[in-house]
Amino acid sequence: MTQRGKLTVLVVDDHDIVHWGMRIVLVQQDWVERCLPATTGAEAEERARRYRPHVALIDLFVGDEAGTDIARRVRAAHPATRVLLVSGAGRISATAARAAGAAGFVTKDRSAAEIVEAIHRVGTGDDVFDTPVTPSSQRLTAREREVLELVAAGLTNAEIAAQLKLSPNTVKEHASSMFRKLGARNRADAVQRAQRLGVLA
Template identity: 45%
Template sequence: MSLALQEAGPVGDIDSTRCRPQRVLIVDESELVQAGLRALLGSQSWVSSCLGASSTSTAMDIARRRQPQLILVSSAIEGEAGLGFCREVAAALPMARVVVMSGHGRVARSLARAHGAVGFLSLGLPAEAIVDVVRRVAEGAAVFPRETLERSNGLLSRREMDVLRHLVAGLSNPEVAAALNLSRHTVKQHTSVVYRKLGVRNRAQAASRAQQLGLVA
């Protein structure tokens, strides 16, 4: 979570009278992200309760029992893309409004909407902006702010992007090493860093995640 969100003080409501009381569910593996968002959103007068879940199974159980109107889902959870869960929860609770959120990178509007999400939230935004995005979604808007579309080089270095593109193209590590004039050991190191930054465990997940973030075509 961004430093701006962690250090934010109380945030005032903006036209909160337009927004009916909302039950909010935050789905993210990070307890820090959950705690920060629950503190931030829970202080708003239009939020009646703010729940958290660290896994998709727990989130679905809570969603069915508590029927939240707003569900914020991490774009990567349990080593997989969170968009699959967005589709699942949107189908199970058609009246809920689902927002996909990310601490880095972006999710294409068309891809998010295809999976049932009605908004995208960058956790790198200031606290006031995060509240504004969530509130507007609660009011019925589809929100994909331009300011959340962060540059890919804020996530991966130039060399890591080179390695990622070759991996997505299907090249093996030795082939990537030859193409980039690097040692196999260096390519292996870059690959490990790419996996860690994307929150994935293997090449297939990296390719899927990179496409979702708009890092590759």
């Protein structure tokens, strides 16, 4: 932290819209001193060495570069920089993220407020990792998981019933139970929640 208790944040992403959006959100935070953009690993490394950011938000995929490699380069340039990995497509385990020197990982389907909170927490010393599986999703039965996988594949209840050799009513019961445990409103929501929680690959 600076003497005023503010953080310098480095945002590493190859999409202009992400830089634009994060800058708008971050400059409104009273704990942010400066928001720095970088669109490549080389830029990130140079800005980490030059500006010594407190925290770096690094996409898991930046062009053809892996965010984990960029995280290592940023940390080598300025070891005190704490890294939060983020991704809109793909996940990384806490073990793999930590091996790259990251202190956290969140997905881009989180709200802007949640991502900003994660940046602040990582910047002030906390580790923040999306929980891969919630207690409710752990309670999915083997059959409910089968139904979930087939729902994700786009099959209708009738098609799922035929494939699993179950009655349509039984499939509907399994699906309803699975929706309830995931806190999902419908099929699409169930698939999205399951992917975010790591229940589905």
